[in-house]
Amino acid sequence: MATxxxxxxxxxxxxRNRLVRSATWEGMCDHDGRPTEKLINCYLDLANGGIGLxxxxxxxxxxxxxxxxxxxxxxxxxxxxxxxxxxxSVHEAGARIAAQLVHCGGQTDTANAGRRPLAPSxxxxxxxxxxxxxxxxxxxxxxxxxxxxAAQRARAWCFDAVxxxxxxxxxxxxxxxxxxxxxxxxYGGSIEDRSRFLFELYRKVRxxxxxxxxxxxxxxxxxxxxxxxxxxxxxxxxxxxxDAGIDAIEVSAGTPASGEKNPARVKINKPGDEGYNxxxxxxxxxxxxxxxxxVGGFRSYEVAENAVRDYGLDYISMARPLIREPDLANRWHxxxxxxxxxxxxxxxxxxxxxxxxxxxxVEKNAQAKEAKD
Ligand SMILES: Cc1cc2nc3c(=O)[nH]c(=O)nc-3n(C[C@H](O)[C@H](O)[C@H](O)COP(=O)(O)O)c2cc1C
Numbered sequence: 001m002a003t004x005x006x007x008x009x010x011x012x013x014x015x016r017n018r019l020v021r022s023a024t025w026e027g028m029c030d031h032d033g034r035p036t037e038k039l040i041n042c043y044l045d046l047a048n049g050g051i052g053l054x055x056x057x058x059x060x061x062x063x064x065x066x067x068x069x070x071x072x073x074x075x076x077x078x079x080x081x082x083x084x085x086x087x088x089s090v091h092e093a094g095a096r097i098a099a100q101l102v103h104c105g106g107q108t109d110t111a112n113a114g115r116r117p118l119a120p121s122x123x124x125x126x127x128x129x130x131x132x133x134x135x136x137x138x139x140x141x142x143x144x145x146x147x148x149x150a151a152q153r154a155r156a157w158c159f160d161a162v163x164x165x166x167x168x169x170x171x172x173x174x175x176x177x178x179x180x181x182x183x184x185x186x187y188g189g190s191i192e193d194r195s196r197f198l199f200e201l202y203r204k205v206r207x208x209x210x211x212x213x214x215x216x217x218x219x220x221x222x223x224x225x226x227x228x229x230x231x232x233x234x235x236x237x238x239x240x241x242x243d244a245g246i247d248a249i250e251v252s253a254g255t256p257a258s259g260e261k262n263p264a265r266v267k268i269n270k271p272g273d274e275g276y277n278x279x280x281x282x283x284x285x286x287x288x289x290x291x292x293x294x295v296g297g298f299r300s301y302e303v304a305e306n307a308v309r310d311y312g313l314d315y316i317s318m319a320r321p322l323i324r325e326p327d328l329a330n331r332w333h334x335x336x337x338x339x340x341x342x343x344x345x346x347x348x349x350x351x352x353x354x355x356x357x358x359x360x361x362v363e364k365n366a367q368a369k370e371a372k373d
Pocket of ligand 1: 218264
């Protein structure tokens with residue numbers, strides 16, 4: 001029976017346990033997307049804290065696909081030395097690192113994209129800050145090429161894997177979802193056609209990195225909204241990805257327009273609120289042959305352990321708890337099994353936008369109060 005603290009391997013990438021830092025935008029890169037010393041230290045804290053695999057914050061593959069300040073970019077050859085310094089620091093501390101690749105599509109704005117945002121369709125929906133332009137076939141080819149090139153850089157710069165961002169309403173998700181994809185050409189209509197973009201992209205990434213390198217995906221299990229991507233269609237995509245050779249699927253769900261069922265839910269007050277994508281992840285696990293990771297609301301050791309033992313999931317991913325406690329994996333491993341202290345308030349986003357990097361505001365306020373008293 002699988003346990004949280006055992007070694008495991010995905011396509012040749014061996015991890016010291018089954019705990020994953022889910023992709024978390026830190027807002028710590030410079031204006032162009034180049035990693036800074038502060039970011040490297042943040043990753044070093046996570047790696048020293050005992051996590052098995054770190055998935056980076058979402059890294060744009062081309063500048064018009066960027067969204068937030070301080071976001072990582074994997075679009076420039078001259079970032080090589082900085083990224084190699086990042087990956088080698090993580091490796092020296094015993095963790096693995098995967099680069100998450102993204103194009104934000106319509107879920108960005110002109111100020112960040114440097115041009116009018118582009119999406120599958122020029123629709124005016126809550127999810128998009130502006131009405132985007134509709135991607136041409138040539139632009140689609142350019143984006144899938146950019147994913148391949150970014151993946152090739154990631155491999156050359158010693159990342160252990162790449163993860164495609166196929167969730168949270170970004171471009172891959174936008175193509176999959178009938179809410180944002182209203183195309184009438186070969187990229188729209190049936191789920192077969194709505195997933196064409198993803199499979200073209202996957203094939204280019206696979207060709208770029210080779211068969212012996214782990215290619216993972218964070219996949220939405222549902223848009224959690226009326227008229228969005230359904231669980232059935234997402235399951236169909238998961239099965240096809242597994243058949244096509246994807247090395248692991250990390251299950252998430254929702255978009256910023258999904259209300260309470262958005263990807264980073266608040267009000268996780270008791271064990272029953274935790275692991276809110278567990279049922280969807282189990283459905284996917286039962287249908288695929290590749291390993292499955294699950295993210296969303298894991299806070300207590302018991303819930304995480306049950307997900308592996310009773311639900312048969314292969315990896316447990318966390319984002320917010322590790323902002324407050326980068327050493328949570330080591331703490332649990334040492335036998336201190338108290339739940340993560342994260343209160344899931346999402347206060348960590350704001351300093352990423354305003355202060356050059358995310359941190360736990362609850363903890364910082366508590367420390368400030370203590371110093372004052
Ligand atoms: C500050 C912050 C940044 C995030 N950045 C990303 C990201 O870059 N890519 C991604 O796939 N998810 C991102 N997420 C979502 C998390 O990976 C995760 O799916 C979500 O927070 C639920 O997991 P949790 O309850 O363990 O935090 C982010 C979440 C937070 C709070």
